Amino acid sequence: MSPRGVAIPDLRERLFAAAERVVARDGAAGLTSRAVTAEADCAKGVLHTHFASLDEFVAELVLDRFARSARQAEQLQARVGQATVTANLQEVVLALLKALPPAVVGLAMTRPAAAAHTREGFQAGAPAFDAIQHAFTAYLEAEQGGGRLPAGADAATIALALVGTSHHLLMTRVPGGGEDLQAATGRLLAVLLGNTPPSAL
Template identity: 50%
Template sequence: MPTGVAMRDVRQQLFDATERVLLRDGPNALTSRAVTTEARCAKGVLHRHFADFDAFLAELVQDRIARMDRQAAALHGSVGSGTVAGNLTEALTTLFESVGVAIVALITSRDGLRARLRETTPTGVPVLTEATAMLAAYLDAERALGRVAADADVGTLAPTLIGAVHLLFADREGPRPEAGAVHKVVTTVVAGAARDPLR
């Protein structure tokens, strides 16, 4: 059976192919055949490296979560600079503009995948749970500097921001929300808590 292009980093090439299929066709179109066709390799390549398709998808989700560590570091590095709303807007746009929304749809649509992910993320929705923790840590750091009110409930603000902005991006068929729309949602959610200008 022809294998197409040479596979240097099999795992990453399969992940990249999966993300392209997700973004183009949605989670319902995602099969091992669709992934290997997109990656231009034999179907057996995926099954040689992963126990089954849900194991492969679980590793894809874990890879996306690991990438969030870099985003969390960037957000933490913005503490005390810019505006709280501006920093949150940028972080949330980065989170959902990429394949993030498609990954969340994938997780919610596959029972076998959710069961595997429960082993490492026992509560919440993987990716969204880690993103919520990232925002809560950022808001807590800004609160320590006085740029967020001392009595602000960051444990409520963070998931509220995630939910509200996720809804803006959730329509896979529609146009991406404009930056101004994301910023408006963020400023509305943090208006009572942020102590810096909201621009």
């Protein structure tokens, strides 16, 4: 266990990762502040030293994972002209879906205080689906400019459909369910990018 009074590098991420492991192993009911700190190998009170409540902690976890996904979506610009349009988009969508386990999303949505704190974060400008949608649109428009997406394709609508489906999958997945997310997103992209030149798919 980390000794008292010693700063713990990357404490937030350490606690967030521990919470995800607890939820994956014990379900939403198993997520307590003590379970998180025990999993993170930290002193019992360290979570409440940095977060006002478990609800605030859960909300901050969700906000952090959305921000991480938005940053990854923004990095699509560096991949314009590389690999394939499908592969580049699918990588970001799958990362988003994997970054937010269903049980964690459920906690943030079903605990009123956590849901309120999450909404406040989004209202204050924390990245969410709109930031990811904007990044998808910018990426698709760049690929369009390079000829890897047809000139007549509606980049903004493709981005909206992709983000909307991602939202649906994120909110409706069953913890431990056997759905093949890669296959599902692959089929969606095949439809959305149906007129894209084969070499860019």
